Amino acid sequence: xxxxxFEKIWxxxxxxxxxxxxxxxxxxxxxxxxxxxxxxxNGLRIYKRNVxxxxxxxxxxxxxxxxxDRSLPILDETxxxxxxxxxxxxxxxxxxxxxxxxxxxxxxxxxxxxxGITLPGTTIVCGDSHTSTQxxxxxxxxxxxxxxxxxxxxxQTLWLEKPKSFEIMVNGKRKNxxxxxxxxxxxxxxxxxxxDGGVGHVLEYRGEAIFDLSMEQRMTICNMSIEAGSRxxxxxxxxxxxxxxxxxxxTPKNYDELVDDWNENLHTDSNTQFDKxxxxxxxxxxxxxxxxxxxxxVCDVTQTIPFPEEFGNGVSNQIxxxxxxxxxxxLKPGTPITEIQLDRVxxxxxxxxxxxxxxxxxxxxxxxxxxPNVRAMVVPGSQMVKYEAEKLGIDKIFxxxxxxxxxxxxxxxxxMNPDILKPGERCASTxxxxxxxxxxVGGRTHLVSPVMAASAAIAGHFVDVREWC
Amino acid sequence: MEKFTKxxxxxxxxxxxxxxxxxxxxxxxxxxxxxxxxxxxxxxxWRFEDDGTLKKDFILxxxxxxxxxxxxxxxxFGCGSSREHAVWAxxxxxxxxxxxxxxxxxxxxxxxxxxxxVIKMPKDFVESLFIYEGNLVVDLENQEIIVNNIKENFxxxxxxxxxxxxxxxxxxxxxxxxxIIELFEKNRTIPSII
Numbered sequence: 001x002x003x004x005x006f007e008k009i010w011x012x013x014x015x016x017x018x019x020x021x022x023x024x025x026x027x028x029x030x031x032x033x034x035x036x037x038x039x040x041x042n043g044l045r046i047y048k049r050n051v052x053x054x055x056x057x058x059x060x061x062x063x064x065x066x067x068x069d070r071s072l073p074i075l076d077e078t079x080x081x082x083x084x085x086x087x088x089x090x091x092x093x094x095x096x097x098x099x100x101x102x103x104x105x106x107x108x109x110x111x112x113x114x115x116g117i118t119l120p121g122t123t124i125v126c127g128d129s130h131t132s133t134q135x136x137x138x139x140x141x142x143x144x145x146x147x148x149x150x151x152x153x154x155x156q157t158l159w160l161e162k163p164k165s166f167e168i169m170v171n172g173k174r175k176n177x178x179x180x181x182x183x184x185x186x187x188x189x190x191x192x193x194x195x196d197g198g199v200g201h202v203l204e205y206r207g208e209a210i211f212d213l214s215m216e217q218r219m220t221i222c223n224m225s226i227e228a229g230s231r232x233x234x235x236x237x238x239x240x241x242x243x244x245x246x247x248x249x250x251t252p253k254n255y256d257e258l259v260d261d262w263n264e265n266l267h268t269d270s271n272t273q274f275d276k277x278x279x280x281x282x283x284x285x286x287x288x289x290x291x292x293x294x295x296x297x298v299c300d301v302t303q304t305i306p307f308p309e310e311f312g313n314g315v316s317n318q319i320x321x322x323x324x325x326x327x328x329x330x331l332k333p334g335t336p337i338t339e340i341q342l343d344r345v346x347x348x349x350x351x352x353x354x355x356x357x358x359x360x361x362x363x364x365x366x367x368x369x370x371x372p373n374v375r376a377m378v379v380p381g382s383q384m385v386k387y388e389a390e391k392l393g394i395d396k397i398f399x400x401x402x403x404x405x406x407x408x409x410x411x412x413x414x415x416m417n418p419d420i421l422k423p424g425e426r427c428a429s430t431x432x433x434x435x436x437x438x439x440x441v442g443g444r445t446h447l448v449s450p451v452m453a454a455s456a457a458i459a460g461h462f463v464d465v466r467e468w469c
Numbered sequence: 470m471e472k473f474t475k476x477x478x479x480x481x482x483x484x485x486x487x488x489x490x491x492x493x494x495x496x497x498x499x500x501x502x503x504x505x506x507x508x509x510x511x512x513x514x515w516r517f518e519d520d521g522t523l524k525k526d527f528i529l530x531x532x533x534x535x536x537x538x539x540x541x542x543x544x545x546f547g548c549g550s551s552r553e554h555a556v557w558a559x560x561x562x563x564x565x566x567x568x569x570x571x572x573x574x575x576x577x578x579x580x581x582x583x584x585x586x587v588i589k590m591p592k593d594f595v596e597s598l599f600i601y602e603g604n605l606v607v608d609l610e611n612q613e614i615i616v617n618n619i620k621e622n623f624x625x626x627x628x629x630x631x632x633x634x635x636x637x638x639x640x641x642x643x644x645x646x647x648x649i650i651e652l653f654e655k656n657r658t659i660p661s662i663i
Contacts (some may be wrong), residue, residue: 015653016646021628024646028659038502049640052650055661063502078500085502101482117662129575143575145553146504147639148581155643157650161626163574188636195487196545209641229548231574252660260660266641294487316544317486325482368546414496414550433549435491436539 002269004165004315005236007265009140013123015157019249028122029139030152031108032059032095034086035416036127040150041067052156054252060098062107065404065414067379071102079363079417093153104249106382108406109133109350113219113256114384116248118260120237125152130350130432132225135234136218137241138266140202144231163231163407164275166201170209172283178360179466180285182217183352183430183449185209187288188226191298193278198230201276204234205269209282215244216354223351223466224432227295236267252344287465290434290447294326297434299337301452301456301464307333328436329444330424338462340446344427345376345457347403349413352430352450355388361454363399364468371460377404377419380412403457415440428456470584472636475565475585476607478538482599483528488542489549490576494558507554508561529562539605541598542569547576556583566607569616570595581629588614588623609634 001083003011010025017023030053037059044051051057052059064079067073074080083100090097098104104111109130120138125131129143148158168189174180190197203225210218218235225233242259245251252258283284286300292311299306308326310333312319326333331340347353347361358380370376380386386408389395395405412419413431421427430453431438434445448456455465498510516527540559546569547555552619555572556579559567567580568588580587586609598605598616606615608648609630643650 015551016649024643024649026650026657028657035499038649039553042503043640047640053661055622055663058662073593076500081499082502119659122659127551127553129549143551145551145556145575145579145582147553147579151643154640155647156654159628159639159643195548196571196573199545226549229545229573250662254660258658283638293487298585321486324527357520414491416496417501433489434492435489435549437495438491441495441497441514 002272003250004268004272004274005138005204005266006140006165007236009121009123010162012121022161024157025123025160026154027125027156027158028056029117029124030057030059030157031112031124031126031131032149033063033108033126034061034082035063037089037149038082038085039146041093042154043150044093044153049154051095052176054094056067056156057095057153058098059086059095060105060108060111061086063102063410063414064419065409067409067411067419070407071268074340076418099263103383105265106384107350107353107410109223109384110381113137113244114248114382116245116251119245119252119463120241121257121266125158129226130223131392132232133219133223133350135222135225135232137245138214138233138234138237138262140232143226152424153230163202164200164274166198166203166230167274167277168203168205169277169279170205170207170282171279172281174282174285174469176466177224178469179287179451181449181451182213182220184285185282185286186221187290187295187298187447188285189280190224190228190295191288192280193228195227195294195296196229198225198228201230203228203230203233204274205233210235211238214356215240216356220351224295227432237262252347274367287449287452289452289462291329291331291337292322293328293436295432295447296433297322297325298447301337301462303337305331305333305335338464341426341461342374342428342456343425345374345453346379346383346427346429346431347377347450348379348411348452349431350410351380351432353379355385357386357430357450358389358394359392361450362394364454364465365401365452365458366397367460368401370457374457376402376457377406377412379406379419380408382408384430412439414438428453428462470638473584473586473609473633475609476538477604478536479603480535480539480598480601480605481528481534481537481543483540483542484599485542486544487548488546489554490547490552491549493547493555494552499552499554504557505649506561507558508563511558511562536564539566539568539607540564541595543595544570548573551575553579556580556585558624560585568595568598574604581633584633584636588625588635590623594621
């Protein structure tokens with residue numbers, strides 16, 4: 001019987017199943033951070049349970065961690081307590097922690113692949129919705145709640161209903177593959193299928209335009225699968241995948257053997273029917289900019305802010321929601337995107353904080369200065385990314401242009417550490433969510449690619465980055 | 470977990486689409502390390518003015534809904550972040566049933582783990598509830614919502630129903646199958662991380 005890639009991974013992880021009931025699925029990799037785990041460890045303590053497989057579990061601190069000098073104490077007491085709680089929990093339960101001062105510390109979804117912990121064909125969970133990032137390696141990687149974190153800690157399994165399959169066929173060739181990024185591709189997809197288009201489904205991204213992308217670019221695509229409501233997103237592994245994971249710190253010793261097996265098995269069989277399908281052509285995609293308060297409220301940089309009626313297309317709920325979004329964003333319909341003035345620029349987050357993102361952004365910034373009206377910052381996704389960037393001299397390019405060059409973490413993607421927008425501030429951000437208050441109460445977020453964010457920082461407003469390169 | 474019983478209550482009509490969990494509990498309250506006490510942070514930025522006073526036009530601030538246990542919502546409720554804090558806040562605030570047209574996957578699953586019954590209903594029915602002011606009865610055992618003495622059936626997976634009604638602990642149930650997990654592990658080829 002022909003199967004999708006997802007079905008193959010699912011089937012190979014069924015511990016037990018009954019008809020019309022959820023299946024018990026084995027979890028190969030469990031990643032943990034400080035925000036969604038304390039209550040899970042508390043639960044283990046109350047019921048006197050152990051962590052079943054500490055050897056399949058790793059932890060890091062990313063959400064709360066300040067991105068300033070790591071040798072200084074953490075001033076926010078509640079953040080400090082949460083970080084200490086993770087340290088204690090990892091010590092008590094024998095879990096490896098990449099803590100505050102570790103060279104491997106970083107955003108959990110960035111370090112997984114960098115360390116060779118993320119592997120094709122595996123099931124990967126984390127109490128964090130952007131776990132979907134790691135689907136770029138042909139893994140079934142998905143976010144879970146804290147009760148499920150506790151369940152995985154105690155049993156290394158989860159009861160799951162099998163999601164449906166959704167093919168996203170990405171055809172064509174980008175006209176300018178430097179200016180048109182994978183961020184623009186995924187924003188275009190969400191713009192069309194909507195924030196609930198993928199609910200109950202696992203997306204499989206396929207087609208020549210996907211395999212044309214580097215691993216890091218593919219991660220950006222899979223990262224935002226959750227913004228379309230899907231359970232996960234994945235891409236079949238190829239030579240680029242196998243090369244990326246080779247010789248990483250935790251790459252398994254029998255890697256070549258595993259690659260042979262993955263090569264043979266990890267793909268969707270020809271003529272397999274998906275439950276749902278969507279096709280997009282990247283030939284005509286322009287740089288994308290979000291204008292509203294969810295990631296489907298997006299338009300081309302060359303367009304103007306839409307009228308709610310036009311966006312809602314006659315659906316009253318959508319019109320109402322666009323009106324509310326525009327009021328929050330303080331934007332008027334008909335305004336050209338390139339006339340939107342910015343206060344802040346944030347280059348970072350699990351969506352776009354990897355070395356290639358920073359290299360591309362630096363290419364735009366080189367020899368220029370950040371607009372005097374803008375405060376701009378770069379937050380590398382991990383200490384490894386930061387180290388690599390500094391080796392390449394990229395930090396100097398940003399610093400010379402008046403960007404702030406920070407330590408690694410989630411930072412202003414969600415502002416749980418001191419990096420937040422002030423009320424009313426408007427930010428071009430390479431992150432994944434433009435929800436109300438996401439980057440700070442009253443803050444206004446526009447989602448863009450790293451090169452779009454970099455050019456906006458220089459100009460002080462959005463520009464069509466294609467004109468710059 | 471407490472056993473789920475029949476719920477009789479007025480509803481809180483919450484007619485918004487794509488309500489994300491960042492709105493249900495904003496990030497500034499995710500730093501707590503316990504599960505309790507999140508009710509006061511529910512919809513914080515929508516519920517309170519900057520000075521901490523209640524926003525008059527926000528539905529939850531209307532006193533007549535104070536005792537409501539049933540939230541009625543619109544499309545794609547609970548989207549975005551996986552934070553279970555959103556569910557702890559809804560539960561602690563007093564909601565034990567959420568009725569709506571569609572829900573985000575992780576949020577849906579999180580609710581059941583915390584004893585909140587989530588019911589997906591057709592658009593027309595949900596819209597009729599937005600303007601309904603009487604008491605509603607939600608009878609999980611019989612899978613019925615009773616509005617004005619008229620019974621409306623709802624669908625729910627039987628395992629979810631059973632777990633709510635019996636207040637069963639998921640982990641206990643799974644650990645009953647520990648020998649199957651062990652057997653599965655023996656045949657695994659994916660190596661440990663460390």
